[in-house]
Each structure stands twice: as C-alpha cells, then as structure tokens.
Amino acid sequence: MVVLSGCESWAMSLLRSIDVIHAALSTETKQNFQTFSSQVQCLVYGDSAIFPANVQRKRYRDKLGSESDFIIFVDSEFTIDAFAGLSGTLKAGGILFLVIPSRDEKLEQSLFFKRFYSLLSKMPSHTIITESQASVLPLHFDVDNPVKLSATSTYPHGCITQEQYSAVIAIKKVLSGQRKRPLVLTADRGRGKSSALAIACAQLMKEHEQDEFDIVITAPDVQALSVFYRQLKQSLNCVEQQGNTITFGKVKLTFMAVDQLIRSPIKLNLLLVDEAAAIPVYLLEQLLRSYHRMVFSSTVHGYEGAGRGFTLKFKKVLDRLCPQWVNLHINQPIRWRENDPLEQLVFDACLLNAELPKLKTTLAPQPPTYGKGSSVEKAEVLNKSNEPVFKVISAKELVADEALLKQVFAILVTAHYQTKPSDLQLLLDNPQVQLTCLYSSKNNDAEMLAVALLMNEGKGNNVSDADIRAIKHSERRLRNHFLPQSLFSHCGFEQAFNYKYLRIMRIAVHPQIQQQGIGAQFIHYIELLAKEQGVDFIGASFGVNPELLSFWLNAGFSTARIGFTKDKASGEHSALLIKGLVVKSKQEQQSFKRNFYQSFDYLLLEEYRALTTELVFLLLRQNSKGDVSALSERDIANVQAFSRGERLYSSCCYSLYLWLKQDLLSETKCHSTEVLQQSLVLVARLIQKHDSDSVCQQFGLTGKKMLNNHIKNYVHLRLNTAIN
Structure with missing residues (x-):
C-alpha cells in the first residue's frame, strides 16, 4: 500500500507519473474511464470529484472475488468494509493507493484511523508520502507491457496449487463416497477456494453430461458467486445459461436461495454452500437435515462474516448429525504470495485474526429475575466475589490496550455471524456507542465472558426538529437512531424522539459458556445501566427466529414490529423488540405490543406468509388475553x-x-x-x-x-x- 497524504489534486498529479494509471486518468469521460484498458484493471472507490469512482459506494461487494492491478481509495469517510473487501481483489504486484487529504487531521478525528496508521507505520513494506515530502512517485509501469504475476496452472484440471487440486478431489468424493459425509472447505481470501468448487463442478458435469444430473449452489447472495461462475464457464468452454441455471448436456447447475431450499426441499445430486459463515448456523443445520451430499465452503477470516463463529458452532452440529464429516483447509495463497504485507495489514487493522482465548473455568450462573433491579441491587451483586462483574469500557481504554481490544473483538466476531470491520470503526469512533463487558470476577486474572455494543439514541443525541420533520416527510433517514426512527416511521409513534433509548446492537457470549444463562444475566446488568443513565427504553433489532425471540421475550421485551422483507443472508425477517424502563415508557410498550397483534393475523396472509410455524406459535403465545x-x-x-x-x-x-x-x-x-x-x-x-x-x-x-x-x-x- 502507498498512502498519499495531501490535497487530492497533488495526489492526482503524482499518480499520473505512473504510466498505466496516467493512461486511465487521462480519459475525458467517466464512461471511458471505467473501461480504460483491457490489460490492466484499476478500481477507484470513494466520494472524490477529482477521482471519479468506477466502484459504486454501496455495490463494492460486486467486485469481491474479482482481480485488480491497482486500487485508488479516496473516501472521506474511510469506509473500512469497502477498504478491507476491495483490498482482497489485488493480485501479486498490485498496489493500493490510499489518498487522505490531511493525515494529522484524520489522526485527531478518528481513534480507529489513529490505530490503523500506527499499524501501517510499523510495516516497512508500505509507503507513506506526504505532500511536503515528494513530488514524484518512485514507481514506473509500462502500460504496453504490464508485469505478468498471475499464477499459472501446474496441476490437472487447471488447478494452481496442490492444495487446490486436493480440494477438487475431495469435492468430487462427496458425490462418489457414502451419504451424510459432508465436506467443509475453509480458507482465507485469495486461496482459490471458489475456483476449486467450480473446477470440481465442471469435472462432474463433464462426467455426467449424458445423465439427468442436478447440482445446486447457494450463498448469501448470488453476487458472491462471480468467481465461481467465471471459473465454471472457463472450465467448461461451452455452456448455456438462462437466469441462474447453467446447462451442460443434460446436467443442470442452479443457484437457489437458502430459505427456498429449506422451505421446499428438492431432489438433487449435490448441494454446494459457498460463504457458509455468512449464513446462520441453524439454517445450515436445516440444510443438513434435508440434503445428504453437501459441500460447505467458507472464508475463515471473513471481512464481513464470522468465519470462526461458523467453525466453532457448525462443527458441533456436524459432530452431532454427521460424525464422519470431512474437514479440509487451504493455506497457500494463489492471488498473491505468502505473508503478503497488505493482507497482514488488513487482518491486523480489522482484527480479523484476533484469536479467541480459551476459558479456564466453566460457569453456569442462574438467570436473574427481570424488572426488579436497582442500583443498590447492582452494587450488592458486583461485590460478591463469585458473581460476574459488569464493566463499561471506553474507546480510549481500548486503543491504549491492544490485548483488551483483541479480546473484545474476538468474542464479537466468533459469537455473531454478521460482525464486520465497520463494527470496530463504530466502536472506536462513534460517541453514541458504549461498550460493556462481563467478567468472571473482579480479580486481576478475571476472564471476559461476554461483550455488548450499545447505542444511545433519541432525545439528547443531536436530533433537531428539522430532522424529525424530514423523517416524517420521508426526506431523510438519521444514522444511529434506529429505534426512535423505526417507531416513528413504521409504528406511528409521533412522540418517538421525546424519549431516550439504549439499543443493544450486538450482544455476544463466549461460545464456551453459551446456553448457561450468561446472556440473560448480562441483559439484566445492561438494563440497570440504562436506568442509571435515565434511559426510557432499551431495545434490539435482529433477524428473528424462535431461539433468539425466546431469549428476548424471556428478558421482558415485547415485539413492536416485524419487517416485511427478508434478510438476504439469513432469509429471516427483522424483528424490533422494546422494553420500557419507566412508568410512561412501560405504558407505551404495551401500546406497541397491542398494535402489533391487531394487524398480525391479517399480515400472516401476505407479508408474513413465510414466517415459520414455530415462530408464529411463539409470537401468538405472547399476546394478551384481553386483546x-x-x-x-x-x-x-x-x-x-x-x-x-x-x-x-x-x-x-x-x-x-x-x-x-x-x-x-x-x-x-x-x-x-x-x-x-x-x-x-x-x-x-x-x-x-x-x-x-x-x-x-x-x-x-x-x-x-x-x-x-x-x-x-x-x-x-x-x-x-x-x-x-
């Protein structure tokens, strides 16, 4: 990576000194700029007027799995999810240019960037150039003769490494071997995992060309399969594609969404699940119960998905349902060399490689009684040496203690399947966010049991009357005010912004002690903290399933809303649950609950038709007899x-x-x-x-x-x- 710290026009003039980039930036129109060269791929991301982007801000994921020679990242918000994701597209020999107008100003504004810059400065492979230091980049590339650094095939079927070839053999064996022996294929990015899936499929399709043969692939989103489809077509040469189905002879390969596969099981010969870590484990378990020849492929250190959470939780399910399952991990990178400095920087900066510590003790405390807590009770509980200890930790404490920060994020990443690098950025830079932790005791050697990210929303958090009017007229949406905004816009609660809220964004318990009441006890402490801070409501929003809903209902929360559309990754509707902490907000909580059930039956016929029967049963059990x-x-x-x-x-x-x-x-x-x-x-x-x-x-x-x-x-x- 090369950091260019200075004004954008200076950075632009500097980048023009690179022949191949000069050729790209010299084009006069944005359309030409996006397709400037068939030989060299340069991605430009950000919100700069001087550097016209060819990657849409909200569509950067479309580029994941593709390959690029250069990346120019000029983003005033420094969107870390996009940075981490796009960095994985660079091939060996590629360069990521990070353009920042003022390094010193950025260091003052952002604790996240301060830590990022500190890590960067300690890695000599990367270069930092400020406007006062240099006027020419010590780099030269010939646009007519680009450096050829792509790996070449040295193994059968176009495989690049021995590990990739072994993966292809293992995938094919799932079909030829005994039933109920699924393969779990894991790797970090750039290791050829998706290509291995495609190569194996191509071989199977050739072998069964004259047979009625069906392969189905699923993933959180069809866009995530761009590498798979490109490699498949390359390996087969001649295929027909209609929609999400590729035909080769009598063989069909089709993409289907996870919820569709579960809702209406079909007959097939092989099921592939790519990026399985981004799919909730309970959905993967349902797939396991319905299909008997399966391959689960996943990124371990995911830039947007908890690879290790998948590893820990899903392997327990596999041990129970398919004890003869097979595990295969690909180590050697293909897109770049081993120990790549940019990959290491991204891992360290985003804590994607934070290792989860193993707990020395197993605890099984009883859940507390909800609704009876007070500050006095809290003090009594914390003074007991055998009780967990609740702490609020500031962003400054985290930045000053790297070991503590890694411990916090390791639990978040491992226990929650949708934790992203931006959660780390939010934790360190957003003043509305609070971090709370639960420790095994108050001793110096106490172990961290659970972590929660809390967001202060509503009254007292910089919401103006003009903001509220804009929301009412659908002219804007406020960031960091999810609960009052949702209650205002979707539940018709006109006074929503007159109340203070504490939203539980993430709550994660160490996997070693889950299902032992720790989460319930943690919620109790959070509720006491909210009362101390004068909060009216605590709430949460999540992809709803019976297990999660039961947890929140048992904690005294009630359903205010269930969204009408399903999440692409989980196939779940989002639920908004709320709990009032004072007399007036408790009355409003009952009003939200009553309003929800008044329309619930009607919506079951259309918007909620896909809700599971178990979930509907659980929701109906919470209705009030009087209603x-x-x-x-x-x-x-x-x-x-x-x-x-x-x-x-x-x-x-x-x-x-x-x-x-x-x-x-x-x-x-x-x-x-x-x-x-x-x-x-x-x-x-x-x-x-x-x-x-x-x-x-x-x-x-x-x-x-x-x-x-x-x-x-x-x-x-x-x-x-x-x-x-």
Missing part, C-alpha cells in the same frame, strides 16, 4: 361439536380459529415436545391458513382425512385438559 376475541356460546358449541365428530371442519373453522387463539394463551398448556408438535399443526392450518396439502407435507400427515382427525383429536384433548 383476543372472546368466544360466544355458539363458538363454544361449534368447537365441542367438532371435537365429538359431529361437525365438519369447514363449517366451524372460524370458531376453531378463535378457540385456538384463546387456547394458546391458556396457563394449562402442556409444553411437552409431543403436544407442542400437535399444536403447530393447528397453527399452520387455522391461523396461517396454509392449505391442507402443504400442512400434510410439512408435518408428515398422509392426507386431508388424517389432518382433520389430528385437529379433532387435539381439540378433544385440550377441552378435556381444561375441564380436568
């Missing part, structure tokens, strides 16, 4: 008659629907797995309004007659339970 329609005498008579086999389903289904909503709130409800499974059938049919064929397929029933008998038997059981 559920009472049963008339006729409804009760209809339900009783149906349970005795005296009425047809269709003639009394509305009465059954009203009865089920009441029954789900009954205190006598048995929580055994068997009864839960039985009630889910009724939720799917009566409340989600799924057709009988879909419900039968979902729950393994043979037909409509068996389905109606199931409903009748369940109603009869519950009526008798209520009587007894």
Whole structure:
C-alpha cells in the first residue's frame, strides 16, 4: 500500500507519473474511464470529484472475488468494509493507493484511523508520502507491457496449487463416497477456494453430461458467486445459461436461495454452500437435515462474516448429525504470495485474526429475575466475589490496550455471524456507542465472558426538529437512531424522539459458556445501566427466529414490529423488540405490543406468509388475553361439536380459529415436545391458513382425512385438559 497524504489534486498529479494509471486518468469521460484498458484493471472507490469512482459506494461487494492491478481509495469517510473487501481483489504486484487529504487531521478525528496508521507505520513494506515530502512517485509501469504475476496452472484440471487440486478431489468424493459425509472447505481470501468448487463442478458435469444430473449452489447472495461462475464457464468452454441455471448436456447447475431450499426441499445430486459463515448456523443445520451430499465452503477470516463463529458452532452440529464429516483447509495463497504485507495489514487493522482465548473455568450462573433491579441491587451483586462483574469500557481504554481490544473483538466476531470491520470503526469512533463487558470476577486474572455494543439514541443525541420533520416527510433517514426512527416511521409513534433509548446492537457470549444463562444475566446488568443513565427504553433489532425471540421475550421485551422483507443472508425477517424502563415508557410498550397483534393475523396472509410455524406459535403465545376475541356460546358449541365428530371442519373453522387463539394463551398448556408438535399443526392450518396439502407435507400427515382427525383429536384433548 502507498498512502498519499495531501490535497487530492497533488495526489492526482503524482499518480499520473505512473504510466498505466496516467493512461486511465487521462480519459475525458467517466464512461471511458471505467473501461480504460483491457490489460490492466484499476478500481477507484470513494466520494472524490477529482477521482471519479468506477466502484459504486454501496455495490463494492460486486467486485469481491474479482482481480485488480491497482486500487485508488479516496473516501472521506474511510469506509473500512469497502477498504478491507476491495483490498482482497489485488493480485501479486498490485498496489493500493490510499489518498487522505490531511493525515494529522484524520489522526485527531478518528481513534480507529489513529490505530490503523500506527499499524501501517510499523510495516516497512508500505509507503507513506506526504505532500511536503515528494513530488514524484518512485514507481514506473509500462502500460504496453504490464508485469505478468498471475499464477499459472501446474496441476490437472487447471488447478494452481496442490492444495487446490486436493480440494477438487475431495469435492468430487462427496458425490462418489457414502451419504451424510459432508465436506467443509475453509480458507482465507485469495486461496482459490471458489475456483476449486467450480473446477470440481465442471469435472462432474463433464462426467455426467449424458445423465439427468442436478447440482445446486447457494450463498448469501448470488453476487458472491462471480468467481465461481467465471471459473465454471472457463472450465467448461461451452455452456448455456438462462437466469441462474447453467446447462451442460443434460446436467443442470442452479443457484437457489437458502430459505427456498429449506422451505421446499428438492431432489438433487449435490448441494454446494459457498460463504457458509455468512449464513446462520441453524439454517445450515436445516440444510443438513434435508440434503445428504453437501459441500460447505467458507472464508475463515471473513471481512464481513464470522468465519470462526461458523467453525466453532457448525462443527458441533456436524459432530452431532454427521460424525464422519470431512474437514479440509487451504493455506497457500494463489492471488498473491505468502505473508503478503497488505493482507497482514488488513487482518491486523480489522482484527480479523484476533484469536479467541480459551476459558479456564466453566460457569453456569442462574438467570436473574427481570424488572426488579436497582442500583443498590447492582452494587450488592458486583461485590460478591463469585458473581460476574459488569464493566463499561471506553474507546480510549481500548486503543491504549491492544490485548483488551483483541479480546473484545474476538468474542464479537466468533459469537455473531454478521460482525464486520465497520463494527470496530463504530466502536472506536462513534460517541453514541458504549461498550460493556462481563467478567468472571473482579480479580486481576478475571476472564471476559461476554461483550455488548450499545447505542444511545433519541432525545439528547443531536436530533433537531428539522430532522424529525424530514423523517416524517420521508426526506431523510438519521444514522444511529434506529429505534426512535423505526417507531416513528413504521409504528406511528409521533412522540418517538421525546424519549431516550439504549439499543443493544450486538450482544455476544463466549461460545464456551453459551446456553448457561450468561446472556440473560448480562441483559439484566445492561438494563440497570440504562436506568442509571435515565434511559426510557432499551431495545434490539435482529433477524428473528424462535431461539433468539425466546431469549428476548424471556428478558421482558415485547415485539413492536416485524419487517416485511427478508434478510438476504439469513432469509429471516427483522424483528424490533422494546422494553420500557419507566412508568410512561412501560405504558407505551404495551401500546406497541397491542398494535402489533391487531394487524398480525391479517399480515400472516401476505407479508408474513413465510414466517415459520414455530415462530408464529411463539409470537401468538405472547399476546394478551384481553386483546383476543372472546368466544360466544355458539363458538363454544361449534368447537365441542367438532371435537365429538359431529361437525365438519369447514363449517366451524372460524370458531376453531378463535378457540385456538384463546387456547394458546391458556396457563394449562402442556409444553411437552409431543403436544407442542400437535399444536403447530393447528397453527399452520387455522391461523396461517396454509392449505391442507402443504400442512400434510410439512408435518408428515398422509392426507386431508388424517389432518382433520389430528385437529379433532387435539381439540378433544385440550377441552378435556381444561375441564380436568
């Protein structure tokens, strides 16, 4: 990397001294600039008027997996996710030019950049040039004779390294070997992992050209597969492509989204999951249960996804479901040489290689009782030597203690699948952010158990009346005010910005002690902190699934909103949960909850149609009895008659629907797995309004007659339970 610290016009004149870049920058139009050379690829990212960008600010991910010779990064916000992502496109011999107007000003403004610059200064491979120091770059490139540094094939099928060839063999063996022996292929960027998947697919497609043969590949986004598709077409030479399907002879290779594969399982010969670390583990587990010949490929030190979280959590699932699974890791880089200085800088600056410490002790504290905390109780708890200790840590403390910073981020990255480098930037530079940690004790050798990133939002955080008016008229969206903005815009809460909020952006427990009540206890401490700071609401937003929703509901939060669209990576709808901490905000919390359930049934028929039955069941269990329609005498008579086999389903289904909503709130409800499974059938049919064929397929029933008998038997059981 070469840092050019000075005005942009000076940097531009300096870069023109490089022949190949001069040829690019000399073009008069932006359109020509974007396609200046077929020989040399130069990416320009940022918001500079002097350096017209050819990478869209929000579409930089489209370039991931591609290759470039030069990158010019001129971004006033120093968007670290884009920086980290694009840096991986550089080939061996490539240079990343970072243009910053004033180094000293940037160092004063940003703790993140101060740390970044400190790491950079200690690495002699990189160069820093200031406007007062130099007028010419000591570099020369001939545009007509670019340096050829790309690796060449020395192994069969076009493989570049022995490790890549071994990966191709291992992928093919998944198909020829025994079922339920999935392969997990891991590597850092630039190791040829995606190309190995494509080469193996190409070989299989050639071998089965005359057979009805189906390969499906999935990923967080089809854009992430650009390298895969390019290599596949190169290896096959002649293919037909229509939409997301590539055909070679009778063989088909199709991209399908994860949620589609889970919702409607299909017959296939091989399933490939690329960038698996960016997909929640519970979704990967559902894939494992539905398909038996699979390859999971993932980046370990992900620039936007927790590779190690995937490694730790998913391997436990594999050990349980497929104990003979195979693991293969590719070490040797292909796009650049080993120990590449730019890769090392990005790893260190973004803490992508922060190693998770192993805990010496295993703790299993009991979750606290919510809603009864006070500052006095907090002091008593913290003084007990056998209780976890809650601390708030400032950004300055983190920058001054690299070991502490690495420890914090290692837990965040490992425990949360969507942690990004920008989270580190946010943690160090955003004054609205607070970092809280939970330690095993107050001793000097105490171990870090959990980490949470908290955002102060709403009243008292630089929101003007003009901002609120602009939001109301859909003219702008405020950064760092997600909770009040969402309540204002989506829930019609006109007074949203009159309250103070503490949003729990990230909460991560060390994987070694998860599922032991630590997270619940941590939430309790955060709530006490919020009360001390005069906060009205605490809240959170996340991709909703039954496990996560249960955690937040058990902590006293209630659902204010569920988004109408699904996240591309997880296939989940986002949920907004809120908890009031004072009398007035508690009343508003009940109002949000009531408003949510008033429209929930209606939205289940369209916007929420894809919600899982388990999730709908859990949500309905949180409704208030007073907000559920009472049963008339006729409804009760209809339900009783149906349970005795005296009425047809269709003639009394509305009465059954009203009865089920009441029954789900009954205190006598048995929580055994068997009864839960039985009630889910009724939720799917009566409340989600799924057709009988879909419900039968979902729950393994043979037909409509068996389905109606199931409903009748369940109603009869519950009526008798209520009587007894």
